[in-house]
Amino acid sequence: MLAQLDDLGKDRAIYYLSKRMLDYETRYVTIERYCLALVWATRRLRHYMTEYSVHLISRLDPLRFLFDRPALVGRLMRWLVLLTEFDIHYVTQKSIRGSIVADHLASLPVSDARAIDDDFPDEDVAVVTSLLGWRMYFDGAANHSGYGIGVLLISPHGDHIPRSVRLAFSDRHPATNNIVEYEACILGIETALELRIRQMEVFGDSNLVLRQIQGEWKTRDAKLRPYHAYLELLVARFEDLRYTHLPRAQNQFADALATLASMIDIPADATVRPLLIESRSAPAYCCLLDDMEIDDGLPWYHDIYHFLRLDIYPEAATAKDRRALR
Known part of the structure; x- marks a missing residue:
């Protein structure tokens, strides 16, 4: 990323990326320190990183650590939400020479008693892209074969972006119908954030999830509160979200994706390519x-x-x- 900046930008970047860790931060494990450094860099260089694709060269992959965690809470959850704003690609470090500057900054940090600012930025000022006319449909399925969630994003031009995910954690964390619906809604919101969508209309057949998102109903179930808290963090990053309750009969596409994911058990080493659905007007013969x-x-x-x-x-x-x- 530094190679794309002018000399003044490089000087500022090198100065900004020097920080002395606070007392409680020194007790983080190694991979959490990598996450801390990455979040600190994104806070300092946000005005650069929003304009470029960033290659993260490191011995460990903090992005994979955050995404692979079965349940994120506290600072890890906030870090993950903050990092999804940027187009960051992890690259394995192959030579020591490429990390000389980073190692030097780590060995000579600037005294800074401020904690990491993990508050969400003012999206009214710093929004990068705003797309109008996006629609998101979500649904969950639970049956004797397992649990699955389905999401369908439709662009203003009519392009369909489907996602289908099987929930394989039900043996460790018992799931309910409402939990599955929350998982589906969160998947759709995260997908929209990855596409830098900031205005969207959300459709679902779960009246409970939609009412709780809008604050009309209280979240009394203890198992749903973490989901509701995480969803509120995601929703806060949008400029405008509108919610519409649909009957199940009008949410067939998302329901079919969720049912598909719940009925099949995909091996861990298998790769499933995107599903292509075509329309055929005549028999094959x-x-x-x-x-x-x-x-x-x-x-x-x-x-x-x-x-x-x-x-x-x-x-x-x-x-x-x-x-x-x-």
Whole structure:
């Protein structure tokens, strides 16, 4: 990223990226320190990082650590939400020479008694992209095979972006119908944030989730409170979200995606490519119909007529054909 900045920008970046860790921060484990450093860099260089794709070169991958955590709470959850704003790609560190500047800054930090500012930025001022006309449909499915969630994003131009996820943690964290619906809604909101959508209309058939998001109903179930708290953090990053309750019959696409994910068990090492759904207006064999049919000059009711009159089956008729003829 530094290679894309001018000399003045590099000097500022090098100065800003020097920080002495606070007392409680020194007790973080190594991977959490990497996360802390990354969040600190994004806070300091936000005006640069929002304009570029950033390659993160490090011995450990803090992004994967945050995304692979089964349950994020406290500072880890806030860090993850903050980092989803940027286009950051992890690159494994292959040489020591490339980290000389970073190692030097870490060894000679600037005295700074301020904690990490993990408050969300003022989106009215710092928003990068705002797309109008986006719609998001979400739904969850629970059955004897498992739990699945489905999300469908529709762009202003009519492009459909489906996502289908199987919830494989139900053996460790028992799930309910409402939990599955919350998971589906969160997946849709996170997907929208990845696409830098800031205005969107949300559709779902879970009246409870939609009412609790809007603050009309209180979240009394203790199992739903963490979901509600995390969802509020995500929703705060949007300029405008509108919610509409749909009957299940009008939410068929998302319901089908959720049911698909709940019914199949995908091996851990398998790769499932995006599902392509096409529309076909004619049977696959229609182009061979003329070649396959033999014109014997007899009317279509010939076999029926002979059976009614003479009680005779066609010579090549099978048991199934005879039963159908009767």
